[in-house]
Amino acid sequence: MVRRLFRENQPASSDRILYPGAGTGPFAAAVERVCDAEGWEYPDGYAVETDPEHVEEARVRDLSHVDFYRQNYLDDDMLDAGWFEYIIGNPPYVPIEGLSEEEKKRYKSAFRTAVGRFDLYLLFFERSLELLSPGGVLSFVTPEKFEYVDTAEPLRRLLTAEDTHVKEIEHIDEDAFTGLVTFPCITTVQRTDTVEARETRVTLRDGTTHVAILPDDGSSWASNIRDANIEEMQTGATLEDVTERISPGVATGADDVFTMNREDVPDGIEDTWIRPTASGSQLREFDGPYTDSVFVCPYRDDGTLADVDALGRFAEWLEEHRNRLEGRSCVDKGKTWYAWHENPPMQDLLQPKIVFRDIAKEPKFWPENSGDVVPKHSVYYTVPKDSVPMDALLNYLNSPEAKMWMEAHCQKAHNGYYRLQSQVLRELPVPKEWADSFQATL
Ligand SMILES: C[S@@+](CC[C@H](N)C(=O)[O-])C[C@H]1O[C@@H](n2cnc3c(N)ncnc32)[C@H](O)[C@@H]1O
CATH class of the missing domain: 3.90.220 (Adenine-n6-DNA-methyltransferase TaqI; Chain A, domain 2)
Structure with missing residues (x-):
């Protein structure tokens, strides 16, 4: 994911990188490894995590390019952190049942993506799009469900807005997260100022790739993303x-x-x-x-x-x-x-x-x-x-x-x-x- 993030835009020390829901800092550590291997400067890192034990553990790792803050990524004061050229993470997958009534209410009033039976990773996407600088790149690993479930319609609209380009979606192995029943994918998004061809490179779990044009009206991306699979499914047998x-x-x-x-x-x-x-x-x-x-x-x-x-x-x-x-x-x-x-x-x-x-x-x-x-x-x-x-x-x-x-x-x-x-x-x-x-x- 880190290599993909930097593929077309090598980092410089003047760039800022954000780690939302940073845990104990695995992405920050990977960024240092990749930069060391390539001889690139470290970008300036800002990591946000609510769990105090994770923050503690991350701080002792002594990752020199990043400061770890104990902060709620979904609170309004996050918007004061400024813009970031890079955002990378594995946001929490917390379904609505895991939230208190107060949190649900607060999130519903602050996030367009907090509708119906929303999940926290949708809100992490929305917040990140607010913090991504022009030209900036975001890479998230999340469940792939946002591609097609009704609840993610507002997120699909945001991801296909005029200045937002989903460059790549890769479906990764189901067992990438041990013990979790989820079909994960890695999504790479760039904030663009040019209205260029809106092509998304899609890699499916069977390793095949194709280019998709995603609809920008919030409707499901299922058929665009699963093109090949769905065609294959039209066998006439049910x-x-x-x-x-x-x-x-x-x-x-x-x-x-x-x-x-x-x-x-x-x-x-x-x-x-x-x-x-x-x-x-x-x-x-x-x-x-x-x-x-x-x-x-x-x-x-x-x-x-x-x-x-x-x-x-x-x-x-x-x-x-x-x-x-x-x-x-x-x-x-x-x-x-x-x-x-x-x-x-x-x-x-x-x-x-x-x-x-x-x-x-x-x-x-x-x-x-x-x-x-x-x-x-x-x-x-x-x-x-x-x-x-x-x-x-x-x-x-x-x-x-x-x-x-x-x-x-x-x-x-x-x-x-x-x-x-x-x-x-x-x-x-x-x-x-x-x-x-x-x-x-x-
Ligand atoms: C799926 S884990 C990913 C951790 C780490 N990035 C990794 O890949 O191992 C999500 C992390 O987000 C944190 N988190 C959950 N809600 C948060 C919030 N509102 N603000 C900041 N961090 C949050 C959790 O404590 C957890 O460490």
């Missing part, structure tokens, strides 16, 4: 074509009766009637579909409802809940008193499948390889067709391309969460090789 079904889990109409912890299953109920289950919140809590919850389930493996005589001790136990079960609307409409609201499609449910939450902050998909979990209604599941490799489909659904498509197409709930409805997911384009094997199957 998720619906390569899966047996995409459905919500079962609705019993009385989960309070039919679900419990495994250890609470009454003695004497045979294992045949016990099915592991998971709810949407458990998928997140257990990071997958394997939990300690079960359904006591009166349906056989073929999906038929067992006769009460066949249920043994389970029938006695159901009898204890008869009033509650008879009170359900499905019984009014003619269902057997211990039947579920909907007949569970057991033959599809009892297969290796992919499970996901119906409403999620970010789309995420888990494997259910054992094929015995019967998901609750708040979990969706999809069963790949025989010709489609489960692992590959799972990787694809969790890929940045698929995620981008979902974030662009799925409805949003009031809290900004995505609704991963089956009718939308059915339309998700899938890669060419499955389209081909799908055609071959046809």
Whole structure:
């Protein structure tokens, strides 16, 4: 990043460089290393960090070109620091939930980018654009989401304003930040005074590069940036074509009766009637579909409802809940008193499948390889067709391309969460090789 920052503009001691959210000073140290290696003068450094321990640690590193200040980069007094020829950093990725009410209010009134469910790195971009001198260059590593999410519309406008040029965007490996589920990118921006060709050099994770012209009206950059990938995605095949079904889990109409912890299953109920289950919140809590919850389930493996005589001790136990079960609307409409609201499609449910939450902050998909979990209604599941490799489909659904498509197409709930409805997911384009094997199957 440092080399990229200086690529076309070598630093001089009269230049100023800013390190927002400087941490313990890794970028400042890299600047000294690069300048030493190239025989360049050090620019004059100004580092800003709120964490006192980081500031302390950075100061003892004795980086001669830079002063470390304990300061909030988003406070107004930052604007008194003057202009900078270079700005480089890894801004904090703090979603709105991590902020106090007071901070949210303050930021909303001070930043154009603080709209909806904003994230601090958007504000770091805006503040940096305010501090970048004419001709100055900025390089940030951030999540790539600002390229296409609705919340980043104001930032996209700022980045494509007349005097601002996004020179380069490089998508870097997902594991560049251990432990963080984020698709990172490095963005290089220059403040220009000439209205030149607005070309952005884009490097994707597969190493391919192309030149994009980004729209300047705040609309998503997705198709401009992912040009190649998206074209490749137009195979004519969709998720619906390569899966047996995409459905919500079962609705019993009385989960309070039919679900419990495994250890609470009454003695004497045979294992045949016990099915592991998971709810949407458990998928997140257990990071997958394997939990300690079960359904006591009166349906056989073929999906038929067992006769009460066949249920043994389970029938006695159901009898204890008869009033509650008879009170359900499905019984009014003619269902057997211990039947579920909907007949569970057991033959599809009892297969290796992919499970996901119906409403999620970010789309995420888990494997259910054992094929015995019967998901609750708040979990969706999809069963790949025989010709489609489960692992590959799972990787694809969790890929940045698929995620981008979902974030662009799925409805949003009031809290900004995505609704991963089956009718939308059915339309998700899938890669060419499955389209081909799908055609071959046809
Ligand atoms: C993702 S870390 C990056 C640290 C460092 N630049 C690096 O690359 O290792 C973001 C840093 O920003 C700091 N930070 C968070 N909010 C800040 C704010 N409002 N003003 C200044 N620094 C902030 C955090 O304490 C943290 O050290």
